[in-house]
Amino acid sequence: VCDGVDTYFIADELLRDKLTTTSDIQATGIPVRQQFMIKHDKQKCREFFGWDENERVCLLMGGGEGLLPMSEIITALQRAALKNLRVVAVTGHNEALAAQLQAKYGATAEIYGFREDVPQLMAGADMIITKAGGLTSAEVLASGLDLLIYKPLPGQEEGNAAFLQQYCGALVARSTDELVQHIKNSTVSPREAAACNEHAHPLAAQQIVDYVMQRLQK
Incomplete structure (x- = not known):
């Protein structure tokens, strides 16, 4: 202050x-990017990416630098043999991680580097495993995805995770076993979905600009 x-x-x-x-x-x-203000058609997004309607699509995202132990997570998910689960890893600018994952999992998972169409990926997917950073969390809430937070860092991320768990139906996992169990049991009730929508703010940037302009005119 x-x-x-x-x-x-x-x-x-x-x-x-x-x-x-x-x-x-x-x-x-x-504030989130303008593309998150648009209500993307889930089915059209899934068709564009080639995802079957019967699949549960799980995004792995760790921000622009891919700060998530994706290899560890993919290994655990594949070992669990979860039915109809498609894993889509987005490594951001971390090209070394993308190459590593492509070599190891390219035949069994989708591996992407930096993408401009993250809003469409989120719109088409069913769930996301990610960190509890503020911007990523805001984007996920705007997209209405099931949110699974993996090993939040002490401090700010733990605070974010606690808030998202209490008010937005997020699930927090501190091990791959816990993560797999969450995915096996994951079902979002209408009440939780409504709570998530209540705390989603896709129009934040526009509202801030509108407010600032009104103040300036006064």
């Missing part, structure tokens, strides 16, 4: 009481 700040834009209304300030507070959510 800094002197002289007129307005704080925060990630969620439930965080308002965490900020001790007399400044204006707007609970807009975290």
Whole structure:
């Protein structure tokens, strides 16, 4: 909290009481890319990527640098032989990881490097295994995916994971065995889906800009 700040834009209304300030507070959510504002057709996205309607598509994403032990996770998922599960790993700018995964799992999983169409991948998929970073979490909530958080880091990520688990139906796994069990049992109730939608803010960027422009005009 800094002197002289007129307005704080925060990630969620439930965080308002965490900020001790007399400044204006707007609970807009975290800004995400414009493509997440669009409601992509799930079936069309699945057809584009060649995913069968009977498959459960599981994304593995660790941000732009692929910061997720993807080899360890893919090995565990394949060892568990989960029925109709398609694993899609997106390594971001980590080309070395993409090459490593392609060599080891290219015949049994989809391996991508950096992609511009992440909103479409998320729209077509059923679940995502990822870290609990703020931006990724905001994108997942905007997309309505089942969220599985793997080994959140102490501090900010653990706080994010606890919030997402309590209010958005996210599942947190601290081992591959726990992760596999979550996927075996994963079903999102209508109540949890509604809660997830309540905390999704795909229009955050637009709302922030609108608010700033109104303040400037005054």
